[in-house]
Amino acid sequence: DGGITQSPKYLFRKEGQNVTLSCEQNLNHDAMYWYRQDPGQGLRLIYYSQIVNDFQKGDIAEGYSVSREKKESFPLTVTSAQKNPTAFYLCASEHLYGYTFGSGTRLTVV
Amino acid sequence: EDQVTQSPEALRLQEGESSSLNCSYTVSGLRGLFWYRQDPGKGPEFLFTLYSAGEEKEKERLKATLTKKESFLHITAPKPEDSATYLCAVQGTNAGKSTFGDGTTLTVKP
Numbered sequence: 001d002g003g004i005t006q007s008p009k010y011l012f013r014k015e016g017q018n019v020t021l022s023c024e025q026n027l028n029h030d031a032m033y034w035y036r037q038d039p040g041q042g043l044r045l046i047y048y049s050q051i052v053n054d055f056q057k058g059d060i061a062e063g064y065s066v067s068r069e070k071k072e073s074f075p076l077t078v079t080s081a082q083k084n085p086t087a088f089y090l091c092a093s094e095h096l097y098g099y100t101f102g103s104g105t106r107l108t109v110v
Numbered sequence: 111e112d113q114v115t116q117s118p119e120a121l122r123l124q125e126g127e128s129s130s131l132n133c134s135y136t137v138s139g140l141r142g143l144f145w146y147r148q149d150p151g152k153g154p155e156f157l158f159t160l161y162s163a164g165e166e167k168e169k170e171r172l173k174a175t176l177t178k179k180e181s182f183l184h185i186t187a188p189k190p191e192d193s194a195t196y197l198c199a200v201q202g203t204n205a206g207k208s209t210f211g212d213g214t215t216l217t218v219k220p
Contacts, residue, residue: 004153041213042197042211042213044210048206050206058207088151090153092153097142097156097159098144098146098199098208099144099146100156101146101154101155102153103153104151104152106151
């Protein structure tokens, strides 16, 4: 089955630590996106990439970094510069009519 | 800047009690307006795309409509399994990304 796989499902980060969230798709979609969702709120765009080796900052890119070396993969690194990283992170790819989302990664600072 | 406002924030219905969710938007040139359903702890699931004023789409008990300023998601004779958060998003013709509203959380009681 085609889809988007996000891993891990749950992630715990210590203060000052960088962590990387994985996002893999087998849908052959060009554009991929990372959104952050806080409780009771909508989705806020972190980074997006429309083609391999190119990406753009979204509305809340500070403290995050991405890479797009392969069409299938769009990992997100949450750096120690992100002071409030506890949230639900969603990866998506774009098809002709909208987005397909992964099942999300819940990141908690401990 | 594209903007999306959804109302109400929360809606509680009895099973069989029809109602509507509202999505007001501003965008410079509409490429598409999207509706998604999100269950707790999961990624959003694509429902509909609307492209121009006057367009309507239907799926089971859901019907989405579009004007130049807003979209409605009509729910006819809802069932408890329709309980979820419904997200609205817009994408402008010059934007390579969607802007999301904060969602409406629907609870349908048996």
